[in-house]
Amino acid sequence: GENVEQHPSTLSVQEGDSAVIKCTYSDSASNYFPWYKQELGKRPQLIIDIRSNVGEKKDQRIAVTLNKTAKHFSLHITETQPEDSAVYFCAAFQTGANNLFFGTGTRLTVIP
Amino acid sequence: EPEVTQTPSHQVTQMGQEVILRCVPISNHLYFYWYRQILGQKVEFLVSFYNNEISEKSEIFDDQFSVERPDGSNFTLKIRSTKLEDSAMYFCASSENRGGQPQHFGDGTRLSIL
Numbered sequence: 570g571e572n573v574e575q576h577p578s579t580l581s582v583q584e585g586d587s588a589v590i591k592c593t594y595s596d597s598a599s600n601y602f603p604w605y606k607q608e609l610g611k612r613p614q615l616i617i618d619i620r621s622n623v624g625e626k627k628d629q630r631i632a633v634t635l636n637k638t639a640k641h642f643s644l645h646i647t648e649t650q651p652e653d654s655a656v657y658f659c660a661a662f663q664t665g666a667n668n669l670f671f672g673t674g675t676r677l678t679v680i681p
Numbered sequence: 682e683p684e685v686t687q688t689p690s691h692q693v694t695q696m697g698q699e700v701i702l703r704c705v706p707i708s709n710h711l712y713f714y715w716y717r718q719i720l721g722q723k724v725e726f727l728v729s730f731y732n733n734e735i736s737e738k739s740e741i742f743d744d745q746f747s748v749e750r751p752d753g754s755n756f757t758l759k760i761r762s763t764k765l766e767d768s769a770m771y772f773c774a775s776s777e778n779r780g781g782q783p784q785h786f787g788d789g790t791r792l793s794i795l
Binding site: 601603605611612613614615618658660666667668669670671672673674 | 788
């Protein structure tokens with residue numbers, strides 16, 4: 570099956586700085602890569618996603634890049650704000666299996 | 682914006698008892714999923730469901746687990762004889778279609794086994 574690795578496990582940044590979270594996946598058949606934000610005790614909330622036919626996607630302060638050859642994808646948050654503090658999960662959708670494989674999560678803390 | 686809804690929000694059950702977790706997926710979605718998240722760990726896939734049958738299941742989804750769509754709106758996860766290690770947050774999700782469509786999660790049911 571698919572194996573998704575995520576780094577770092579924790580990340581602290583000053584408000585206004587950028588944050589980058591990286592993930593790698595193992596199965597070249599995976600073709601869809603969403604990112605979820607999870608606040609304490611709440612649901613994972615989809616914040617951005619990218620498909621394998623696209624290299625980069627941006628939505629305001631959030632961007633995701635995908636390198637299919639290297640099998641890695643990254644989340645970039647610019648101008649971070651305290652409300653960005655949460656756990657972020659990357660995931661890969663494996664077409665054959667029809668389910669999401671999640672990374673282990675990154676706890677982002679934005680220091681005011 | 683339509684949401685996936687789950688009930689109950691918290692379920693406390695004695696070990697060995699049966700539990701049923703309920704979900705109402707987004708109305709025009711066709712694919713339904715159950716995931717679980719043990720405290721402090723990643724989200725793990727349990728099962729996917731389409732056209733009234735299981736389409737995929739993980740190793741976690743053993744004979745103690747079953748899913749059902751008893752009517753046109755509800756999607757349930759049953760654990761027949763709960764174990765302590767079943768304590769986790771259980772999330773239901775739905776997507777409009779297969780093939781890497783966005784999966785929208787419910788708020789989850791926190792299951793505590795005593």
